[in-house]
Amino acid sequence: MSSFAVKTKVFSGVDAFEYLKGYPIQNVYIITDPFAASSGMIKNLTDVLDQMGAKYTVFSDVVADPPMNVIIDGIAQAMEVKPDSIMAMGGGSAIDTAKAISYFYMKIAQVPKPFCVAIPTTSGTGSEVTAFAVVSDKEKNVKYPLVDDIMLPDVAILNPKLTLSVPPAVTADTGMDVLTHAIEAYVSTGATDFSDTLAEKAVQIIFKYLPMAYDNGNDIHAREKLHNASCMAGMAFNNANLGINHSIAHAIGAKFHVPHGRANAIILPYIIAFNAGMRVISKEDCSYAMRKYAKLAHLMGVGAGSNRQSVKNFIQLVEGLIDALGIPVSLRDQDINEDDYKGFRNIIAENAMADACTPSNPRVPTTHQIRELLDMCYYHTAL
Structure with missing residues (x-):
């Protein structure tokens, strides 16, 4: 039900x-x-x-x-x-x-x-x-x-x-927060046909109109589209909930005060790969998340013959958007000292595991896996 x-x-x-x-x-x-x-x-x-x-x-x-x-x-x-x-x-x-x-x-x-x-x-x-x-x-x-x-x-x-007065960097950060909301709601264990419809539309709008608003903040049409996408993604995740992308971003933001949307953007490619079992062949059944990400890839015109390749293409699409918006690709680029990072890593992982968004993630993580994901995000490990 x-x-x-x-x-x-x-x-x-x-x-x-x-x-x-x-x-x-x-x-x-x-x-x-x-x-x-x-x-x-x-x-x-x-x-x-x-x-x-x-x-x-x-x-x-x-x-x-x-x-x-x-x-x-x-x-x-x-x-x-x-x-x-x-x-x-x-x-x-x-x-x-x-x-x-x-x-x-x-x-x-x-x-x-x-x-x-x-x-x-x-x-x-x-x-x-x-x-x-x-x-x-x-x-x-x-x-x-x-x-x-x-x-x-x-x-x-x-x-x-x-x-209209929102500067480009904040436009980028908040827009990537919207994209993360939509993608996480789409693969959440609580997703439904109704939330999926809103999430899919929000994803399409963000990829098309976020670069426009970033390049020209006075583009009122692009601004209106982003406002609508933000609201639609909010409706989607309010019903379907989110996942560990937000759990980790909450924990990182609390310790290192990285802007929330930027933290989500840095983490997003790694979470997609983790949930879909992409980085290594997972012993767990990651087929649900892989199929859903593959559907988004086809929706955005980058689908391939296999779900696995489709997800790879979707990750590359996300990374391309992050690059176009001038968002750093690692937590280390946020001037987080390595010793400070190592000192807080375990606490961040534990807080992420306890976050309210974690239970609806499509793949159940361990604290050790959260620590591994944090290391990938900090050092920008190749996917």
């Missing part, structure tokens, strides 16, 4: 903010990052709220890899504001922060869930349509994925104009 649900109502396009006028919003708690607040980007939202006669309070202390102290501060202010609506504007960190604040505010204040609106300003996390939020414990250098359907936003506003 399988299930598929899309709770969040999605409004897309350059006039998407206008749809908010159809909701009885009166007291809004806006959670955003300093750039969105100081650059004037937030006016896209507040101008509409002013027209609606709604009052609002802005919390703009969001930082990357949202730490618990920021979330605690946000909860304290929410207790004072008592909002009927919580709106997040920003990248994945802003939306995850808003989800966590809303979640704990409900628990602590014992109040119904505020109406939740997510407004992404990057095309990457898909957090606007997922029940996931990742928070960080800075003291322990650990990232904790929170998962609860109550954190699903009620509405997502996809306005591509908000992404």
Whole structure:
């Protein structure tokens, strides 16, 4: 038995903010990052709220890899504001922060869930349509994925104009996060025909439009396509879950603060090869993952006569995209000292094994295999 649900109502396009006028919003708690607040980007939202006669309070202390102290501060202010609506504007960190604040505010204040609106300003996390939020414990250098359907936003506003200011490097990193979401959801043990359809479309869009947006950030058509792909991949993995690509990226990001999408990109070719049993002939049955990756290869026009060769071709396609986006090919290229890497390798592997994304990976890894994969990613071992 399988299930598929899309709770969040999605409004897309350059006039998407206008749809908010159809909701009885009166007291809004806006959670955003300093750039969105100081650059004037937030006016896209507040101008509409002013027209609606709604009052609002802005919390703009969001930082990357949202730490618990920021979330605690946000909860304290929410207790004072008592909002009927919580709106997040920003990248994945802003939306995850808003989800966590809303979640704990409900628990602590014992109040119904505020109406939740997510407004992404990057095309990457898909957090606007997922029940996931990742928070960080800075003291322990650990990232904790929170998962609860109550954190699903009620509405997502996809306005591509908000992404025009995203620099090329961030466009590349977040776009590769989308691709990883789609590919991992596609081969997940929880995949269904419904999630596969969204994942396949997201993969096609990313390969076509991510290089366009990277080369020309003002290409509004490419930006809109990436925004849509990010949302579709989010719907796919919210239903199918992810895998060890994200588990390892979470653990690496917590210890070495590598941007999440970049970590995913560096890891991705190795995870595809591992899941498909490509690097060595595996004693395990890796045929499920191999068949699914081969289907993606055929979808992208690089399929071959055998599944094994098709997967090799797909890995090369992924590597070509990574190269075109100027993303480093190894963790060592991220200025991670070798002694530091060796000192944290075991902890990273253990944290990856304990990550919430690991159980749905198509091939069950051991801690030793995670360590081997980490070494390959650090030293850029040839596949």
